[in-house]
Structures are given as C-alpha cells and as structure tokens.
Amino acid sequence: MKMTKIYEGAYQWIMFGRDESKPDSIIDSNQYMVRTANRCLIMDPGGVELFAPMLAAVMHHAPVEQITDLFASHQDPDIVSSLGLWDQAVPHAKLHAPALWEGFIRHFGCNSIEYVGIPDNGGTIKLENAELQLIPAHYLHSSANFHVYDPQAKILMSGDVGAALEGPGAPMFVDKFDAHMEKMRYFHQRWMPSNQAKRIWIERVRMLDIEILAPQHGRMFKGDNVKRFLDWFEALQVGIAV
C-alpha cells in the first residue's frame, strides 16, 4: 500500500492506494485519512480484501486507539464492506455514513462501532482542530451520497466522482488532463445516473475553494486540473445505459 501525504498543516491528510497485494479482479481504491494530534478519520476505508494492508498502513501514522472516526460516502462494497472487520479492530470508533443507507450498511457488520447517520442535507465532522464539511452528492452515483470538504486544506474527497479505471502503478496526480479524460469517460457515463444531480453538484462545488480533488479511484486532481475536471464533467452526458 502506497502512502502519500497530500496536506501538511495544523494536521495532515494522507492518501493510501495502489495496493500491490490486491487481487487483479478487485478494483483499486484510494483511501484517505485526516490525522490530527490525537484522532484519525478514515474516509471510504475500503473492501474486505483491503482491510489488512490498509490497517497495517495506518499503523505507520497512528495507533489503533486514535482511529476514532470512519466515513463512508455511500454503501458500495469497495467503500465499506470491511466494516465488520473494523468493528473488531476499532470497536470504540464512530462511522459517519448516509442515514438512508443505515439498514443496508449494517449488513457488513456494525455491532460495536456507532453508526452516525448523515441526514440528506449533510453536516460536519469535527476532528479536534479540523472541521470537515459533509457535502451532499446524491445520485453521484449512489442515491444517498456525500463528499468531504476541508476548507482549511482545500481538499474535496469526492468519492466516485472523478474516478478513473487505471492500470496498477498509475501516478498519484493527473498530469496531462486531455490524456486522462478517456480513462474517466465511460466510468462517469455509466455509473453516474443523473444529469440533473450532476449539474446541481457542479454548481455547489464551484463555490468551494478546492486545491485538490481526491476521488476514490484513480488519480487526484490538483490546481487548474480541478477546474478542468468540473468543466469536462459539466459537458458530459451521463446515465447512458437507458
């Protein structure tokens, strides 16, 4: 599991991904962590197969008892099917996840961890000196879906939005945007169901000051590429399977 520090200030953001030990049949995913002095929030902790390498990687940054919060942007297996295992490892933690999905996500096993349901209009997670905003991203692609925005670090963790299906060992950041478009096109057209939801999300996100857009698959976008991505996404017709 590769680890990349993407923000270093009063606290840190760390990206985990490009796990070399994962089976080829499983989609590669990026996990993100906010590390404050005494607490950690892990965003989209990943699937069952990823649990062991992910937890091991976190041990380079924080002890188990400081993993106090988990976040799931939506209910997908690549997002949070490891929940039953985290439930054993960090029984004291809280899971912030869409309230709408509670009865579904609990199928993954959530006996000790506290499920904190996020209402449809979003909310915040306060992690010591980090104040994170939960931005509604419904129907992108899941019917109840949230992104995490950190105004201090200027990072938007955007779940499946901005995702690309790439080969192993892809770089962490998009370098040539034009070349990258093709890797994102089908994913967004097929997985994202609603042009209306997309338009409203873009309006909302354009009002945020974003330095890094951090998706759950593929490469992150930095600086001007964030704006390029929003323009590209705006012009793209989605929901193509019907």
Added chain:
Amino acid sequence: MHPINKSSPSQFVAVASIASELSAVMEVAKEISLAAANAKAIAFRAGEKARGFQPITDFINELAKETIELINDFNGHALTFYKLTVSEHRIGDAYKRLELSSKLAQGAQYSHSLQASLDSSKIKMQDCRRQFKGHVMKLLDQLETVMHPARAARVIAANSRIEASQAGEYLQSLQAVAESVDNAAQVIHDNVQRCRSLLSVVVTV
C-alpha cells in the same frame, strides 16, 4: 495476495444438511401418526378380532407425537447453532485478517497498538468456539433422545405383526400398518444417525 482460509465451509454444509435430514424426519413422523390413525380405524372395525391391536395404535400415535415435539424443540436449538456457526466464522475471519495486518505492519511506528485488538478478538474467537462445541454436544444428546421413540416403534411394529396375525380378514391391512411403522422408524433412525455423524464431523474440524 495473502489467501485467507475461511474457518470451514464444510461446517455450513453440515449445518444445512442437518436441517434437511431433520425436516425429512419430521415428515416421516407425521406419516407414522397418520398410519396410527388408519390402524385405529381398522382395529375399530375389526372389533373383537383386533382387540390387542387397539392399545398399540395409541402407543404408535404417542411415539409419533413425541418425535415431532423433540424435533420442534431441536429446531429451536438448531437456530442458535446456525447463529453460532456464523459468528464463529466471522470472528475467526476477523482474527486471521488482524493477524495478517499485524504481520504486514511489522516495523511500523504504531504496530504494537494492534496487540490489544488482536488479543481481544482471539479471546472472542476461543469463547465462540467453546460455546459452539458445547452446543454441538447438547445437540448430540438431543438427537440421542429422538432415537428413543424410533427404537421403541420398531419393537411395537414387531408386536403389531403378532397381533395382526389374529385379526382374521383384517390381517393384511393391519400387517401393512405394522410394515409402514417399521419402515418409518427405520428411516428416522437412519436420518438421525446421519445427523449425529455430521455433527461429530463439525466438532472435529
């Protein structure tokens, strides 16, 4: 990739097989109960000639009822057994993955902090295993009791044959009743025996 061996898929198969064996036993017990009612009607018509047969039919009926009750009771326990099988599997899997994680974390600054989770899940796993074994032993005992009425039914069937031989023109129909009780008892006996060996496999896995 590090393969994670699941606790034992054969355990789930065994649990499912036990359930199907037992529902078959239930069907057979119902058949016996029907045969007893049938025999009672014949014995009634035969009157004097089948006097010795009447208490036997009541007895057969009692045995069938007892078997059905025992199995109903057993099914309640079996539900706990399924739940234990699943939680044992879950906690066993979690333990293996935590163990792997702690191996992968070797040399990491905070790797020692995994020890507490590892220990507590190991204790939970052992606890679950112990409960599971205890439960299987209890179920084995219960299956032993289910066999009692089946064994008694075979003895009764032999008696019925003797009684039937004195029933004149009703001989054939009463003999058929004795035959079906005997067969049913045999089927119950065999099914329950299979359940017991399935259960013993589960505890030795």
